[in-house]
Amino acid sequence: MKMDRTIAPELKKIDSIDFVEPKVYPVNNKVNLYWMKEVPNETVRVELYFDGGTINGEKGISSFVNRLLLSGNSVTNSIKINHQIDLLGGFFESGITTEGSAMSVYALRENMPELLTFLKKYISEMDCQEKEVTEMVQDKKQKFQVNLQKTRFLAQREFQKRIFASDTKYSKIVTPDYYENVNRKKLQNFFAENYLNGLTKIAVVGNFEEKQIEDIIQLFQPWACTKDLQYISDIQNEAGNFHIEKGGAMQSALRVGRILFNKKHEDYHDFMILNTILGDYFGSRLMTNIREEKGYTYGIGSMVAEYNNFGYFMIGTEVGKEVKDNTLVEIKKEFEILQKELVQEEELGLVQNYLLGQLLKSADGAYSMMDLYLSAQVHDKDLNFYNEAIKHIQEITPKRIQELAQKYLNWEDMTIVSAG
């Protein structure tokens, strides 16, 4: 019998997901190590989190220090350090966000203990050599100048200034003077304070023995932070339109957003469903309208960025210069439709299934599971948070989505930035 290809196969719904808890070990009374063991291969990832975000220190010092971690000292220079990492087949990354910073080390199981011991020693002894500082500042300055040529960067920079308008630590943006007269002493102090005494968390994914985990704790315990870290919760964006002119640009980069909340807020789960409908998957309303119907852009999306005590909502896209204003009109229109009309069952059902499928994927394997766990842990939630998410996804109503759109998606609350 010939199959009727117009009929979709039957679907199975996901009603529960196995979330796997990492093992938790205290490093001191403020800092924990989290460990996921179930990795079916030889890979190991060790992440160290620090109180080294951009809200700390003046004029770019936080990000300079983050780039200097492997720069060595007068006896062991960065070439020797990198050589040793490579010899052990390791990969080292460091990164920085507004409220924190991190180092990630990737290696095979057999090499990781030696690699960590080595890194611990030479990072501890790092003393911000003049030569290395000069080179790093010069490199960062060049990258900054290249970035200034990107409309996307210009828009994001202005957006940061406006979205965090009420707090100078959060709203400060890099300016060219950051790269002048960088003071070595200040770098050293920042490093001592925010790294050598600033470790806030360790996350290990890999098939180690218990003993090896204890060794890691021993090794990094001296860096563990003993302070109580405080973060602001009161912050306001500056609503309105802001434009950055960039001659010769072929596209305009757009950012539309407002201050919002994070996982700690009662509306969080349901807002994330609204956010998905609006702009967080390929079939979202914004993608359908702005890309698939009008062809204005290669991509458009919305997101919620989360901080320790708040969050912000943002839509981002790059569109043809000539359709910039139309795009903003259409985004506004999509807000209004969500406020005025109830989402149809068909669309809601699709988004519910989609979100459950994505959550299942986010819990697939030790690496994903650790990331998922940490993104709840940072807001003092455990894995039950995701069981709640499943419940919210299953029980959400069109009425509730409309209410949230009315409450949070008002055009007059938005910071609207264009660059191009």
Next chain:
Amino acid sequence: MIQFERFTLENGLRVLFHKDLTTPMVVVNTLYDVGARDESEEQTGFAHLFEHLMFGGSVNIPDFDAPLQKAGGESNAFTSNDITNYYNVLPKENIETALWLESDRMLSLAFTDKNLEVQRQVVIEEFKQRYLNQPYGDVWLELRPLCYQVHPYKWATIGKNIKHIEDAKMIDVRTFFAKHYHPGNAILCIAGNFELNEIKSLVDKYYKDIPQISKHTRNLSVEPEQTEYREKNLNRYVPADAFYFSFKMPERKSERYYTVDVLSDALGREKSSKLFIQLKKEKKLVSEISAYITGSADAGLLMVSGKLNSGVTFEEFETAFWDCISEFNQEQLSEVDMTKLLAKIRTSKEFQEQGLLNRAMNLSFFELLGDAEGINKELEEYQKISASNIQLEAKKILRKENCSLLRVLAKKTNENG
């Protein structure tokens, strides 16, 4: 070791099945043996535009994405100069939805005018976003025709220029589909927690009735051996001077391929590599420098690219660069160097194969090269390489007559930045 099973349907579809007991997801990956190299020079960018059209509905199903999302899944694709690869990741219970959608678009597309019109526009915006509205974004559009004179690698996947995309007609779309999108030109790889017989019967159910079409024979112009040094300058409003040295290297299936790959690592993959230490750390001529290979199926490129420090002239830098290369060619790598290079390769491979999607895509690609088992032999290939092999290759490849150099010269601008 990545275990897999292989079977072929009567219509020529090659199927790989990789069993992973640990995952609740399934990956359905379809590789079509068509890329930008299969385009005619008058219609470039077509393979990639076509990839976009594949999401605009098939003969029996009006929309590709919605049913997949409804099944909890996600889909995407990419086009290279060699292949077009489509993948779906979804909960394993709903595998049939992916097979239903993928098999229907292998059968035939909806070919609506609206879809063509909009995707043309989307691709034009992609062209701007990635290549024209970025500092250094157009480098590859300029570099390819400098390196390749006859082989279709002389144009980028996005196309030679926007006009080719603007001019795309429905008749061209239909012809392209008929020629390249059929079972005999595809490799399907399914990865997930299933039994082989389940997979066999599911694949049979959805793919068996797709008619067989004979696979066309690829007959590409062969790039003649390069015998002269080539150079070109671009003047652009960018903040720093940049350089792109491109050396011709053997095709993917050549036994020399892996040796050249390691050679490029030794030259400039990491911060302990030759070029990085000499030209950045010691001579302070560049802010960044790295070496890598394009990894293409036909004869590819070993690249060395980076940016000059402000105040450094190209002349000064290039003298130092070629000195460094000639030193590299004279000196055999030490045992420690070899250990280091292999250690990095082992770690990278293990991490790459950590992901289910990567495993499915790599199996498909190795099958295209001739045998999916190649994925498990790769490490052995690398381990066979000796320092003297590398030196031999370095002398063959790192020569001026085998090199094309593109310079991007920073023009001063009055605007901020």
